[in-house]
Amino acid sequence: MLSPTLVAQTVVNGVAISAVYILVALGFTLIFGIMRTVNFAHGEFAMLGGFALFILYGTLKLDFFIALPLAALVVATGSLVFERLVFRPFYQKELQGMIATLGLSVALQYSAMIPFGPQDKSVPSAFTSLVELHGLTFASDRLAVLAIAAVVLLAFYLFMRFTKMGLAMRAAAQDPEIAEAQGIDSRRVYQSAFFLATLMAALAGGLIGQVYSLSPFMGTTPLVKAFTVVILGGLGSIPGAAAGGLLLGMGETFLKTFYGAAPADFASFGAIVLLLIWRPQGLFGRGEV
Amino acid sequence: MSALLRVDRLSKQFGGLKAVNDISFHAEEGEIVGIVGPNGAGKTTVINLVSGVYKPDKGTVTFRGQVVTGMPPHSLVRRGLVRTFQAAVVYRESSVRENALRGAFAKLYPGFWNTLLNTKKARAMRADAEQAADELLEWLGMTAVANVKAGSLPYGYQKTLGMIVALLASPKLIMLDEPAAGLSPEEADHVRDVIRRVNHSGVTVVVVDHNMRFMSGLCHRLVAMHHGAELAEGTPEAVLKDPRVIEAYLGRGFEGVETL
Amino acid sequence: MKTISAQDGLGPALKEQPRVSQKTARGRWLVYTLAILGGLVLVSWPLLLNDIFFTHVATLVLLYCIGAAGLHLILRTGHVSMGHAAFMGIGAYTSVVTMMKLAWPYPLALATGALLAALLALALGPIILRVRGVYFVLVTFTLGEVVRLVFVNWVPVTGGSNGIFQVPPPFPLFLSNLAYYYLALVMAALCVGLVGRIVTSEVGRVLDAIGESERLAQSTGVPVLRFKVLAFVIGCTLVGIQGSLQAHFIRYISPVSFAFSESLNFVVMNVVGGMNSLVGAMIGALFIVPLPEFLRGWVEYQHIFYGIILILVMAFMPSGLAGLLSRAAAALSMRRRGDDA
Numbered sequence: 001m002l003s004p005t006l007v008a009q010t011v012v013n014g015v016a017i018s019a020v021y022i023l024v025a026l027g028f029t030l031i032f033g034i035m036r037t038v039n040f041a042h043g044e045f046a047m048l049g050g051f052a053l054f055i056l057y058g059t060l061k062l063d064f065f066i067a068l069p070l071a072a073l074v075v076a077t078g079s080l081v082f083e084r085l086v087f088r089p090f091y092q093k094e095l096q097g098m099i100a101t102l103g104l105s106v107a108l109q110y111s112a113m114i115p116f117g118p119q120d121k122s123v124p125s126a127f128t129s130l131v132e133l134h135g136l137t138f139a140s141d142r143l144a145v146l147a148i149a150a151v152v153l154l155a156f157y158l159f160m161r162f163t164k165m166g167l168a169m170r171a172a173a174q175d176p177e178i179a180e181a182q183g184i185d186s187r188r189v190y191q192s193a194f195f196l197a198t199l200m201a202a203l204a205g206g207l208i209g210q211v212y213s214l215s216p217f218m219g220t221t222p223l224v225k226a227f228t229v230v231i232l233g234g235l236g237s238i239p240g241a242a243a244g245g246l247l248l249g250m251g252e253t254f255l256k257t258f259y260g261a262a263p264a265d266f267a268s269f270g271a272i273v274l275l276l277i278w279r280p281q282g283l284f285g286r287g288e289v
Numbered sequence: 290m291s292a293l294l295r296v297d298r299l300s301k302q303f304g305g306l307k308a309v310n311d312i313s314f315h316a317e318e319g320e321i322v323g324i325v326g327p328n329g330a331g332k333t334t335v336i337n338l339v340s341g342v343y344k345p346d347k348g349t350v351t352f353r354g355q356v357v358t359g360m361p362p363h364s365l366v367r368r369g370l371v372r373t374f375q376a377a378v379v380y381r382e383s384s385v386r387e388n389a390l391r392g393a394f395a396k397l398y399p400g401f402w403n404t405l406l407n408t409k410k411a412r413a414m415r416a417d418a419e420q421a422a423d424e425l426l427e428w429l430g431m432t433a434v435a436n437v438k439a440g441s442l443p444y445g446y447q448k449t450l451g452m453i454v455a456l457l458a459s460p461k462l463i464m465l466d467e468p469a470a471g472l473s474p475e476e477a478d479h480v481r482d483v484i485r486r487v488n489h490s491g492v493t494v495v496v497v498d499h500n501m502r503f504m505s506g507l508c509h510r511l512v513a514m515h516h517g518a519e520l521a522e523g524t525p526e527a528v529l530k531d532p533r534v535i536e537a538y539l540g541r542g543f544e545g546v547e548t549l
Numbered sequence: 550m551k552t553i554s555a556q557d558g559l560g561p562a563l564k565e566q567p568r569v570s571q572k573t574a575r576g577r578w579l580v581y582t583l584a585i586l587g588g589l590v591l592v593s594w595p596l597l598l599n600d601i602f603f604t605h606v607a608t609l610v611l612l613y614c615i616g617a618a619g620l621h622l623i624l625r626t627g628h629v630s631m632g633h634a635a636f637m638g639i640g641a642y643t644s645v646v647t648m649m650k651l652a653w654p655y656p657l658a659l660a661t662g663a664l665l666a667a668l669l670a671l672a673l674g675p676i677i678l679r680v681r682g683v684y685f686v687l688v689t690f691t692l693g694e695v696v697r698l699v700f701v702n703w704v705p706v707t708g709g710s711n712g713i714f715q716v717p718p719p720f721p722l723f724l725s726n727l728a729y730y731y732l733a734l735v736m737a738a739l740c741v742g743l744v745g746r747i748v749t750s751e752v753g754r755v756l757d758a759i760g761e762s763e764r765l766a767q768s769t770g771v772p773v774l775r776f777k778v779l780a781f782v783i784g785c786t787l788v789g790i791q792g793s794l795q796a797h798f799i800r801y802i803s804p805v806s807f808a809f810s811e812s813l814n815f816v817v818m819n820v821v822g823g824m825n826s827l828v829g830a831m832i833g834a835l836f837i838v839p840l841p842e843f844l845r846g847w848v849e850y851q852h853i854f855y856g857i858i859l860i861l862v863m864a865f866m867p868s869g870l871a872g873l874l875s876r877a878a879a880a881l882s883m884r885r886r887g888d889d890a
């Protein structure tokens with residue numbers, strides 16, 4: 001039934017999920033672009049964000065708009081330990097870094113199983129009302145996810161564009177050697193990029209937790225989405241992650257709503273295969289495939 | 290006039306940049322033809338276009354009478370057209386001898402099943418390849434280091450090894466990309482010697498470099514390039530005295546100055 | 550004509566830098582003796598020990614050697630496939646379904662499973678092998694996910710998430726653990742032998758060249774994509790064969806068995822065992838496969854341990870266990886001969 005409400009809701013859902021995908025993909029592409037590490041544990045940082053929110057908002061009952069950023073901060077700060085132990089030894093060493101993050105991913109998943117158990121948990125919804133706009137009805141939780149994600153993405157854009165550290169990161173992502181020769185302190189850039197990436201992933205995890213339930217293994221899906229987004233948009237490219245995220249999010253949501261989940265997933269893979277034939281480095285990639 | 294290699298109005302654009310713009314030249318059998326120009330003139334792109342790494346936007350490449358434009362690199366190698374790389378590209382983790390043997394792929398590979406079953410044909414081809422490799426290593430003085438890891442050789446020897454690898458594909462024409470780059474004058478002289486000997490053994494050579502002195506002492510003919518386009522062609526003396534060349538490479542005010 | 554002597558310039562290189570090791574006749578003798586002894590042990594120990602559990606685990610190790618060897622071949626060309634388990638699943642499901650629903654005899658079912666795995670690899674290979682490094686990892690990862698989704702969603706054929714129970718053995722005789730062990734031994738010997746032959750032949754030389762420098766290999770006339778597809782197809786077919794054999798051994802399959810964690814397993818076996826040699830893949834299988842069986846009581850801790858091991862191995866033993874062994878062997882032999890470099 002192609003009612004205007006359904007279409008409008010699908011658009012909102014699509015943009016909301018796109019925004020979440022972009023949050024995750026940006027962090028992933030940042031870590032790859034700057035440190036050349038494929039972060040297989042990126043989904044787990046989202047998972048940890050979701051569980052942190054579960055504790056802060058669900059158990060400790062803090063206000064949602066305090067709990068969410070706090071959860072993200074806690075996860076990002078705690079993850080700096082991992083940056084030091086698991087990521088730093090392998091910067092610029094792609095294969096080894098990849099396997100190391102795979103190990104971290106498995107370790108994190110099962111570590112989360114110990115306190116939380118394998119069953120799905122749900123975070124109480126912070127937004128349960130329905131919103132009416134121009135005679136169309138929307139679920140407020142999707143709108144909230146969309147709004148929060150949009151704000152964060154805007155903040156990210158402003159940071160990258162107008163701050164010194166943002167500029168340093170973009171330089172390092174383009175060419176780490178030259179950036180260092182220009183006097184950019186690579187260790188601080190790496191740490192900052194890692195913190196930023198993890199922050200966004202954890203935030204995304206919290207947002208996902210508002211719409212779906214949590215589990216120690218929930219990180220795999222955002223990871224796969226991040227992969228798809230960066231293949232579409234080009235690894236290491238920030239605009240690529242945005243474009244890819246939007247494309248994937250919208251495409252998937254529309255297909256899912258009108259045709260079901262399975263066709264949506266196949267379509268993703270089909271899109272990737274086509275892209276590989278036509279433009280292997282992705283829409284915005286650097287052409288060094 | 291049947292030149293061994295004929296390049297006709299070759300053009301290639303990358304985005305907005307015309308890397309190669311309407312280049313034509315030819316190489317007769319037995320010649321050493323040089324392509325000179327400053328960095329960024331498009332010389333390496335020419336090699337990439339002729340050797341099949343890039344497909345040209347316009348123009349044709351004819352080799353041994355056949356049009357080979359846009360063919361993949363391995364087809365061109367099979368026909369006898371081989372190139373080297375600007376940086377010393379070798380199999381760093383493998384021994385010098387292993388590098389050489391890999392270069393002899395065209396000679397050494399008798400087909401999947403022959404190889405697997407180690408047939409007489411496979412064994413014969415392998416013996417041939419090993420002999421060719423050992424002879425070439427001897428000829429260029431690398432026998433002593435046959436078992437050394439290629440990555441640990443001094444840079445100049447890595448470049449020579451790169452040439453050995455290319456030569457083992459039995460080329461009729463070899464394109465050398467900046468063979469003197471990164472070498473001291475003594476090493477460059479050594480390389481020039483090697484190129485002359487290769488040429489005397491029957492291989493036509495197309496050399497690309499920006500070192501004028503190196504090129505004028507080596508080549509029978511020169512083609513001068515600038516910003517992807519051809520500037521002048523002729524004997525080294527003629528080209529280097531050409532006022533357009535002097536102006537392009539040295540700037541105005543140098544006309545009449547004796548070049549290197 | 551005077552031979553240009555390079556002695557002076559190369560003196561330092563000769564003195565200091567590592568020589569690539571030479572195979573001595575004595576070394577070869579040693580390897581042959583060890584191989585024969587090892588073969589005898591492999592054949593006789595299950596009969597002597599007569600323990601169902603150990604025989605079961607050993608059979609699994611042998612089966613995994615097949616898939617791990619297949620991945621090793623692909624790794625040699627410089628491509629890390631994170632979708633290896635997808636092809637295992639194709640071999641498994643095809644074999645199971647043709648045998649259970651179409652009543653085909655096992656050899657035909659096995660062959661069909663292997664064939665389908667090969668065909669998919671042949672169809673996708675020329676496209677996905679054009680990309681390298683991380684991109685290839687991501688693409689094969691996604692491929693693995695999609696294939697798994699097919700297994701989950703194509704319910705009439707695959708039974709969906711529930712999986713397929715009571716998979717029949719290849720022949721009634723193979724209900725015995727012992728009999729399956731020998732089947733696995735023979736198949737592993739054949740498959741690993743094939744990979745071994747490829748790797749030590751000129752084909753292996755070409756694959757190594759491609760893995761070290763595609764650009765250089767291409768410039769020497771190697772049709773690079775063709776060879777990469779060859780390695781990919783053979784590798785995926787082998788793991789398809791493992792899939793079939795394993796399905797009829799465990800006698801239950803479900804999409805979970807062929808998910809990303811399984812693909813990861815294959816990569817880990819190769820990495821921990823040592824990516825540079827085929828033996829490494831075997832060592833890796835020997836090390837990784839029994840772990841879950843022996844740590845059954847502590848599932849969470851086992852996985853955490855596994856994850857940490859990966860990180861440590863990458864940090865301290867990048868050439869894996871095989872690398873450790875070969876360095877130990879080299880150190881031993883040098884001491885014996887008194888190095889005269």
